[in-house]
């Protein structure tokens with residue numbers, strides 16, 4: 001069966017919630033705003049992008065099914081999100097020939113994955129509000145070692161495949 005990338009549906013809420021919970025993460029708002037990599041009814045990975053302004057997006061949450069990590073699925077989904085961010089944010093303004101940025105905050109252990117996928121480390125001050133202050137008061141900061149990251153892309157003419 002083919003793997004597909006699509007917006008989540010309401011009926012997939014519990015499955016995605018469990019996948020995120022494996023890594024102490026939660027859904028980021030409405031289930032229908034998340035994007036999934038699926039094979040049949042099984043969710044393999046999920047994430048949520050939000051558009052901050054015309055050329056700025058933020059990846060709020062991103063995870064792969066624990067049993068399937070290290071098999072290229074994370075890269076497959078994040079590459080789609082990074083190539084076509086406007087297509088994977090509901091009601092996003094479409095970009096044409098524009099340079100854009102996708103920011104995120106990653107746990108220290110996930111930073112090499114993001115770097116492998118084209119992200120660069122930035123300072124927290126470079127993140128859009130309110131994400132710039134997201135980790136400031138968090139008691140888990142020492143253990144989590146969060147890093148701010150950014151992906152710099154250029155919108156092409158290609159439509160989502």
Ligand SMILES: CC(C)(COP(=O)(O)OP(=O)(O)OC[C@H]1O[C@@H](n2cnc3c(N)ncnc32)[C@H](O)[C@@H]1OP(=O)(O)O)[C@@H](O)C(=O)NCCC(=O)NCCS
Nearest residue numbers: 062063064069070071072073074075106107110112113116
């Ligand atoms: C981080 C995460 C999303 C990576 O997804 P994945 O499917 O396991 O990663 P992939 O198999 O697609 O890896 C893609 C590339 O990144 C590399 N990579 C992935 N995780 C890595 C790590 N922790 N350290 C070093 N390299 C790593 C892989 O070796 C691979 O490199 P290659 O293309 O040269 O072979 C996944 O492990 C996960 O869900 N972790 C828990 C949640 C999390 O940390 N989310 C991130 C936001 S905090």
